[in-house]
Amino acid sequence: MKHLAITAAVLALATPAFAEYPERAIEVTIPAPAGGGTDTSARKLATLLEEELGTSIAILNVAGGGGSVGVTQFMLQKPTGYSLLATWNSPITTVPQVQQTAYQPDSFTPIASTSETAYTLCVNPDFPADTGEAFLEELAANPGKYTYGNDGIGGTMQLAAERIFQSRGIEAVAIPFGGAGETLQNFLGGHVDIYGGSISPVLPYTETGEAKCLLVTSAAPVKALPQAAGLESLGLGDEETLLWRMVLGPAGMDADVVATLSAALEKTVNDPAYVEFLATKGEIPNVVTGAALTARVQGEYDALAKVAKALGLSQ
Amino acid sequence: MGLISEILGGVFAAGPIVAMIGASILGVFIGALPGLNPVMAIALLLPLTYSMEPLVALGMVAGIYNGSMYGGAIPAILLRIPGTPAAIATTFDGYPMAQKGEAARALKIACWSSAIGGVASAIALMTIGPILARATLYFGPAEYFWIAMFGMASIGVMVGSDAVKGLMAAALGLLLGTVGLDQLSGVARFTFGEVWLLSGLDLIVILVGLYALPPVISLAEASDIKGLSASDLKLEAVKVPWSEVRGLVPTWLRSSLIGIGVGILPGAGGNIAAFLSYNAAKSASDQPESFGTGNPQGVAAAECGNNSDNAASMIPALTLGIPGNVIAALVLGALLIHGLQPGPQLFHQNPGLVGGFMVQMLLTSLLILAVGGAAATRIFAQVQRLPGVLLVPMILVLMAVGVYVINGRVIDLWVMFAAGAAGYILEKINVPLAPIVLGLILGPMAEQSVRRALLISRGDPTELFTRPLSAVIALATLGLVLWPILKGLKARRRPQAQ
Amino acid sequence: MTERRQDILLGGVFAAVGSTAALMAADYPGASGIYPTALGCVVAGLGALVAIRAVLRGADGPRALVENAPRAALTLGLAALYLVLVPVLGFYLASALVVVVVPLCLGFRRPLYSLVSTGVFIGIVWLVFSVVLEKPLPAPVWLSY
Structure with missing residues (x-):
């Protein structure tokens, strides 16, 4: 009985979450140490995104393993839209070649790429x-x-x-x-x-x-x-191999939430303040979303697989 | 003249002043709570200042950085729990002083030593910084290997009464330092298939367990249910006589130079500055045997050493655009977000801002005297008036929350617990804990640099000794190891001659 | 336990840890294996030295590992229980519980003092970590959706 009541309460709480996303703080995992290139890019973007989405964003740096530690820890999050990953391409397309990771490029919901250099x-x-x-x-x-x-x-x-x-x-x-x-x-x-x-x-x-x-x-x-x-x-x-950054979610995210997020990201990445900030770091904005982003990740993964194999680094 | 007034005008505006004072107080608290560390606090608070002017953000960084390095000394002295890794050396003499009823004196010396170290370092940053920064470029992997060895040599002062057990602890620390993904080959070592171990054992997690859990258990064993009365605390303002201050001056000078020297090398890290200063003070002393039993010189050396590396660690970041530690990286990140390009041109293009930050590093060092000496120390002393049995769970909760927020994972809590339980037993059977931490800090640096040096020399080990600079540091290390031995022999010979 | 026995045990544990590490590291390829293998051997060697030294001339006097065994065991046990409860009850509930229960178990009998100080303390922690720093802390299982 008590269990039922709790389930009902959780459902009551959870259902409107999809209707009026976002209604509470979002936690963004960065699989890199504070102060690095990925970190500064993501934090600056987060300040703009907070205004755009009207919610606060908490950032968690989980460094190590060339990014795989943070990404693996993130993989266990629930696809509610309140847990996001802001990463550069290496942990997703390169690290799985040289380490035995628990994830593959398709273990995530792609939301949007942000910038590249x-x-x-x-x-x-x-x-x-x-x-x-x-x-x-x-x-x-x-x-x-x-x-x-x-x-x-x-x-x-x-x-x-x-x-x-x-x-x-x-x-x-x-x-x-x-x-x-x-x-x-x-x-x-x-x-x-x-x-x-x-x-x-x-x-x-x-x-x-x-x-x-x-x-x-x-x-x-x-x-x-x-x-x-x-x-x-x-x-x-x-x-060509680029250094590029993207925002991902756990696998199985609600399509409406993904659409809300990628629209918000598209807008904030192209905000003049952010473009100017990127320029000081030698980066340019490049927003790719949906199926095109999936193809981009997979294409790079396949090309680098060949290089890693030739170098004898493959797992 | 125009530049100086521009700098001072920027620093003495309302925003930066409030930021500096607030952050210094905050910094002392962050340093004093085991588990909370300045890196985390700065990383969390910097984004809040992105919309404000840069000197507010930089003033905040300066305050937290300098304040926390002193703050670490408060629990180190009162409870033998170092608030930060850099405060381990402070426990060696600070806690024995507190046990002798000299807590107030130890805190006062720590406070002054921190301030003096910070001021010396800030002056170095302002004057000789750019010249020194260029010199650090001559330090390649071979030299870094010897610096790590130089640091390891200070193990001599930590091994305690039983040298074999001390060395064994150090070797264990070095071994623990190899856990995780090897940076040079990509091989996962001792990870047992666990992904969270790929990043290695987190220094703060181990430190909190190793150093905070044993005192907590001791507190519980003592089972004090009354709490100390105000008069027992003996924290009324003590006067440190002028003669004693004069005796500390050589220690302050020596420790400041060591801290600046270590701080300026990117990646060498401030945690070893305190150990090296402590070691140097002991070697130079007439009564080395009094160290570890409550010698004020030991507190002064450790605290002056760990603050004098602060401003110096900003030198390579501000003059070359190369961050020497995470805090310097955060500062560079903040500058980027404000649209400034770190690099050799930074000062020429933004003299008001960079100069202002240098002045802030100086002012926040002086602020330690105000906020550390009076307010913070007194508040923390009140903590000791709580009954010990209440402190036990409270410290436990603070340890847990501090460790959890580092990486946001529960498993770290168990690593902390295991380290603490092991530390409790090891200490009881005469195995010193400090060498374990030192090995954990220096091991990765030593291994990676020596292997990089060998990659560069295509496997030729003579390169490690024959580059002129590597030879110099190697000889200095040898000297550091031999000096106490020679001194000991001399001291033994003298009574025989009589 | 006598000092000699303790040191034999200590040396034995380090020798075992060191040799296990050395054996594991011997499988790591190239330079990444040499250093940990050597370190493992050093740990094992020093451990063996401690044990042998204790066998030859260890003191037979007792050396207390704990000052008050029941209290030390109780504290360690409660600390472990606390860590188990954190992910179940959530950080704040588990913490409040441990701050009330531990003093009680250690013989503190002033419930009002205990409750007030717990409230103040948890309040400060909440203010710092959840309000100012906005750090996500473990939530109770029934609320984690």
């Missing part, structure tokens, strides 16, 4: 190459001579670089660091030859002339790095 490869000004093409030729001519810093073994950055290297038969020594900041420090100190990582940390050093960025991992060149070649111009357009 390329990775870049930079060298010091004395490096004997000044263009993307010459850079790859120099690497190909000296197998095993150059070291490049990256964001961690089996991370998207490493796979993005190896994807390019493999198609040109290049062998470079990967040195994994804890993140782009640490890579930058070791690059500036001359401990590694090549900086590999996101654009934003190294950008100021291209202006002071301490870094020469010769390649980006996107098909098109990046405006902020005029010297860096896009992959299209090198005939490697198919090998």
Whole structure:
């Protein structure tokens, strides 16, 4: 009897939740440490989203395992629309290749992608190459001579670089660091030859002339790095790998709630304040929702599976 | 001149001043409650300031950061529970002082030492920061390995009466530090198929269990149902005589330099600054055997050391755009959200803001004297007037909530409980706990740097010793290990000669 | 238990933990296995040393592990029970319960004092974590939907 009463009370509470979503605070899990690129992007977006949805948003950082710890913990949440995941692509499309994760790309309800940027490869000004093409030729001519810093073994950055290297038969020594900041420090100190990582940390050093960025991992060149070649111009357009961010929900979410959320995200991501904020980090907004987002995740997952396999990193 | 008035005008506006004072008080409380830590508080509160001017956000960061490093000393002294990992070294002499009825004196020394360390560090940030920042770039993986070894050498002061057991505890700490996903190969080590273990054992979770549960059990065993009366507490304002203050000056100088040196290296971390300072103070002392029994020098060294790394840890972040720890990363994140680009140009493009933050780091260090000395210390002392049996469950609840909110998972509570139960037994059979924590902090740094160095040198180990800078730090480590031994030999020889 | 027996047991436990770790780590590929294997051996070796030392010249005097065994066991047991109850009753109900029950079990007999201080304390925790910091804490099972 008591049990019935509780069930009825829960139903009474739960039913209008779908009618007037959202009616209480939303909890967003970020599978990365506070202060990093994914964290700042998500927190800034959350402040705008709070206004748009008229509810408060609590943020929980669960770092570790290249993102898999936070994502796995999130997977157990109920698909009520009050638990969301704000992540970058690596934990979803890269990590399952190199770790045995409990989730696959299709274990979530895709809501919307938010922004994207390329990775870049930079060298010091004395490096004997000044263009993307010459850079790859120099690497190909000296197998095993150059070291490049990256964001961690089996991370998207490493796979993005190896994807390019493999198609040109290049062998470079990967040195994994804890993140782009640490890579930058070791690059500036001359401990590694090549900086590999996101654009934003190294950008100021291209202006002071301490870094020469010769390649980006996107098909098109990046405006902020005029010297860096896009992959299209090198005939490697198919090998594009981006760093992009998205918001996901647990599998089995209500379609109306997903629609409310993706509409709200589309609006806030394209808010001039957010676009301007993204620009300071070298990122551009790119909202993809629904089936197109599912296809994007799956396509990247399949392409990186091949690279991971060739590198012997596959699980 | 225009710049200085711009900076001061920005800092002494109503918003930033309120932020600094409020955050300093808050910081002391956050530091004092085991489980709550400045990283979490700053991460939670920064977003609330995104719509305000940047100096409000930065003033808040400065206040919480500096306040919490002192706050950690309060329970370390009164209850032998370090509020933050950096306050472990404070328990070594702070708690024995409190047991001798000198709690007020210990708190006063901790307060002044924290403030002095913070001021010294802020001055370093303002003056020699940019030059030092460039120098840190010469530290590659090989050098970081030796810095970790340098830190491990301070285990000498923690092993206590039984060296074998101390080393065993340190080795256990290093082993616990390998749990999780190996950053260099992606291999999951000692995770037993559990996903939450991939990120390794959380330092705060282990620390809270190891250090807070044993005192709680002891409190329950003592079963005090009356509580201390005000006169028993002896917390009336004590005067620390001028002669004693003079004796602390060399310790303050030494600890400040150590804290600044450790703080400025990205990734080296402030938790070891207190250990290194404590170790240095003991080595330099005429009566090293009095350390650990309530020597005020020990409290001064630990507290000055853990505050003097604060502002210094901002140096690489503000001058190079490289965050040395999570708090620095949060500051850079906040700057980005306010539309500023961290990097070598940051100061030139925003002198008022960066300069203002430096001044705030200085002012909040001084604020410790006001809020820490008077208000906060007195409030916390009242806690001790509660009957011990009431404190037992309350501390337990605070431990649980603090640990739970770190990662939002119940399993962490059990990790804490297991660490605490083990810590209780280990301590009773003469196994010191501090080496376990030190191993947990330094182990990952040592392993990752040595393996990175070997990857870069293509497996040639001589690289670890022959880069000029790595050789220097290696020799310094050797010196640190040999110094107390040589001193001991000398002291033994002297009485024989007589 | 005598000091000697305690140390033999302690050394034995560390030797077992160390050698288990070393055996597990030996399977990890390449450089990721060498370091933990070596550490496991060091832990095991030092543990064995402690045990052997105790066998050879351990003191036979008793060394108390607890000052008051019933109270220590009671506290540990209640603490474990509390952790079990947190996900069931929710954080606040379980916490309020433990703050009232533990002093009672330890011989505190001033119910009014106990209830008032519990109320004030839980109120402060609620204010800090749920109101100011907006941190989600475990909810009672019957409310988690």
